[in-house]
Amino acid sequence: MRTKDFAYWLFLAPVLIALTLVVIVPMLLGVYYSFTSWNGITTGEFVGFQNYIDLFKDERFLASLWFTTKFSVISVILINFIGLSLALIVTSRIKTSNLLRTTFFMPNLIGGLILGFIWQFIFIKVFASVGEMVGMESLQVWLSTTETGFWGLVILMSWQMAGYIMVIYIAYLQGLPKELLEASEIDGASSFQRFRYIVFPLVAPAFTVSMFLTLSNTFKLYDQNLSLTGGGPYNSTEMVAMEIFNTAFVQNTFAYAQAKAIIFFVIVAIVALFQVYWNKRREVEM
Amino acid sequence: MAKLLMDQLTKTYDNKVTAVENFNLTVEDEEFIVFVGPSGCGKSTTLRMIAGLEDISSGTFSIDGKKMNEVQPKDRDIAMVFQNYALYPHMTVYENMAFSLKLKGMPKAEIKDRVRNAAEILGLMDYLNRKPKALSGGQRQRVALGRAIVRDAKLFLMDEPLSNLDSKLRVQMRTEISKLHQRLKTTTIYVTHDQTEAMTMATRIVIMKDGVIQQVGTPKEVYDQPDNVFVAGFIGSPAMNFFNGRIEGNYFVMGQTKLLIPDSALPEGLDNQEVIIGLRPEHITHKPVKDESTVEVNLDVVELMGSEYMVYATLEGHSFVGRVDANLDLAAGTVFPMAFEMDKARFFDPTTEKRIK
Ligand SMILES: Nc1ncnc2c1ncn2[C@@H]1O[C@H](COP(=O)(O)OP(=O)(O)O)[C@@H](O)[C@H]1O
Numbered sequence: 001m002r003t004k005d006f007a008y009w010l011f012l013a014p015v016l017i018a019l020t021l022v023v024i025v026p027m028l029l030g031v032y033y034s035f036t037s038w039n040g041i042t043t044g045e046f047v048g049f050q051n052y053i054d055l056f057k058d059e060r061f062l063a064s065l066w067f068t069t070k071f072s073v074i075s076v077i078l079i080n081f082i083g084l085s086l087a088l089i090v091t092s093r094i095k096t097s098n099l100l101r102t103t104f105f106m107p108n109l110i111g112g113l114i115l116g117f118i119w120q121f122i123f124i125k126v127f128a129s130v131g132e133m134v135g136m137e138s139l140q141v142w143l144s145t146t147e148t149g150f151w152g153l154v155i156l157m158s159w160q161m162a163g164y165i166m167v168i169y170i171a172y173l174q175g176l177p178k179e180l181l182e183a184s185e186i187d188g189a190s191s192f193q194r195f196r197y198i199v200f201p202l203v204a205p206a207f208t209v210s211m212f213l214t215l216s217n218t219f220k221l222y223d224q225n226l227s228l229t230g231g232g233p234y235n236s237t238e239m240v241a242m243e244i245f246n247t248a249f250v251q252n253t254f255a256y257a258q259a260k261a262i263i264f265f266v267i268v269a270i271v272a273l274f275q276v277y278w279n280k281r282r283e284v285e286m
Numbered sequence: 287m288a289k290l291l292m293d294q295l296t297k298t299y300d301n302k303v304t305a306v307e308n309f310n311l312t313v314e315d316e317e318f319i320v321f322v323g324p325s326g327c328g329k330s331t332t333l334r335m336i337a338g339l340e341d342i343s344s345g346t347f348s349i350d351g352k353k354m355n356e357v358q359p360k361d362r363d364i365a366m367v368f369q370n371y372a373l374y375p376h377m378t379v380y381e382n383m384a385f386s387l388k389l390k391g392m393p394k395a396e397i398k399d400r401v402r403n404a405a406e407i408l409g410l411m412d413y414l415n416r417k418p419k420a421l422s423g424g425q426r427q428r429v430a431l432g433r434a435i436v437r438d439a440k441l442f443l444m445d446e447p448l449s450n451l452d453s454k455l456r457v458q459m460r461t462e463i464s465k466l467h468q469r470l471k472t473t474t475i476y477v478t479h480d481q482t483e484a485m486t487m488a489t490r491i492v493i494m495k496d497g498v499i500q501q502v503g504t505p506k507e508v509y510d511q512p513d514n515v516f517v518a519g520f521i522g523s524p525a526m527n528f529f530n531g532r533i534e535g536n537y538f539v540m541g542q543t544k545l546l547i548p549d550s551a552l553p554e555g556l557d558n559q560e561v562i563i564g565l566r567p568e569h570i571t572h573k574p575v576k577d578e579s580t581v582e583v584n585l586d587v588v589e590l591m592g593s594e595y596m597v598y599a600t601l602e603g604h605s606f607v608g609r610v611d612a613n614l615d616l617a618a619g620t621v622f623p624m625a626f627e628m629d630k631a632r633f634f635d636p637t638t639e640k641r642i643k
């Protein structure tokens with residue numbers, strides 16, 4: 001064991017203090033408040049598990065949790081699928097690959113709120129005009145139903161994040177030894193078989209990173225949700241982050257919102273840990 | 287089993303680098319051909335064109351009379367061993383060897399037979415369930431060979447397969463590959479930059495330089511009858527010694543030194559011509575009787591190799607290596623009479639560097 005002397009702790013101190021102040025203390029305070037009836041002004045009294053009991057009966061909260069889960073699962077699959085496909089396209093030998101990389105990555109540089117408004121315009125105005133032109137009813141009602149709101153969010157999110165995830169996949173794809181692909185070619189693999197048996201298993205480590213990033217991003221989504229659908233119609237596209245925000249700042253039940261936030265945190269943590277563990281097992285060391 | 291024909295093969299890369307130029311070669315069935323040459327001379331490029339991993343810029347390549355230029359690597363029925371093994375890291379040794387058979391849709395039982403058979407030959411039976419990561423360099427090399435031999439392919443291609451191994455293992459694997467070839471008789475093309483590997487393994491050697499074939503021949507031919515200075519200097523270790531001088535009558539004259547050339551060894555029409563002569567180290571030695579091709583030289587370095595000395599000396603500004611029997615007592619810094627066996631000399635034109643016969 002290395003002896004940890006004074007200098008060691010001295011160098012560590014700034015980070016430790018900062019972490020304690022901005023992460024650990026608020027976290028513990030948050031846990032404490034979730035057991036009270038704090039309303040933002042008065043600390044309120046200690047109410048035990050009442051907030052937790054309430055929230056499991058809170059239909060709006062449960063609905064948002066379910067909506068978020070559905071949204072996350074579908075988005076994670078779609079984003080990773082599109083991201084990997086884009087990565088495969090731009091790493092193949094096409095001339096415009098640098099231009100394409102830039103283009104695919106661009107949506108990431110636009111802030112979530114703006115993006116939401118842009119897509120709102122596309123879904124409502126552009127889709128409607130196109131729908132009118134080709135006579136498709138279904139294109140004219142976008143974002144006005146739960147269904148279209150859901151898919152609107154999925155599309156928006158995929159469009160934004162696929163380019164980002166693509167970059168991660170590119171890094172892994174380019175790290176694949178060229179000889180392995182050539183060896184498989186000589187072994188008689190078609191391009192699909194090469195992908196299925198060689199490329200796919202070997203980029204498995206990228207899934208760990210990518211799925212973690214997409215999952216945490218989709219689960220915590222707020223601004224795109226706010227600007228695209230605002231939770232409507234009738235709160236049916238409200239995601240957990242927004243629901244918690246409304247509980248706290250619209251209904252002024254801060255302690256209750258705090259309890260929801262902690263449940264939310266626990267769920268995200270469990271999912272993330274499980275997923276990292278599961279992906280790690282499949283990784284291959286070269 | 288295959289007969290190969292390479293006709294005017296040329297490869298020009300996008301960046302206008304011509305890596306291989308007008309490569310002509312016919313390979314008979316069951317041959318073990320070695321491409322040898324310094325790094326960057328186009329050996330790998332040629333091999334990769336044969337494998338189909340690199341497009342052929344011009345010329346034709348055919349196997350058994352069938353033109354292969356446009357045929358996909360997977361349809362050429364070849365097996366290849368890569369320099370860094372290129373084993374699939376996520377598959378076990380068994381899966382690595384079985385992969386190509388599985389892709390062919392071969393029945394499981396037959397795959398098992400073949401893999402076990404190959405593993406037996408290569409001494410890999412105990413490692414079938416290991417991943418490549420858990421193998422030593424030599425074992426990985428064997429797996430790479432195993433992956434090639436289970437295929438029962440028409441043609442084996444090997445690109446510097448031994449260069450990542452330590453020297454002892456390299457010698458051992460060298461003999462194993464030769465034995466494997468004697469046993470399987472599969473036509474093989476083997477690439478190396480090591481002339482010893484070429485000499486010991488090949489049925490015929492193809493010596494390349496700057497993308498151009500310098501000479502094709504059996505190990506004995508290229509050693510005894512090198513076509514040019516490059517081949518003469520590249521094949522053989524230590525390398526052949528070269529001396530620039532001129533022919534005067536029956537003598538090779540170089541500064542103050544005159545060496546008598548026996549009539550039978552002197553090509554005609556060289557009188558008063560500048561030439562380069564090449565003499566292998568074993569032809570610069572010690573003879574009990576001095577004659578007109580014996581020269582007193584100052585020994586720079588003397589290395590005792592066991593049964594003989596390697597003697598490094600300088601004559602008229604040309605440093606050279608000779609070999610002398612270890613029974614004599616030699617020491618660096620002393621003067622010693624060296625016999626130049628001029629009947630073994632090879633003559634080269636100093637401008638074209640081609641051999642004068
Ligand atoms: N992909 C490539 N693009 C451009 N030039 C290449 C490429 N591969 C090889 N070369 C060039 O072709 C020449 C021959 O290379 P190579 O066949 O690999 O040589 P060797 O295997 O004999 O060492 C070298 O000059 C090398 O720089």
Ligand SMILES: [Mg+2]
Nearest residue numbers: 329330331446
């Ligand atoms: Mg090479």
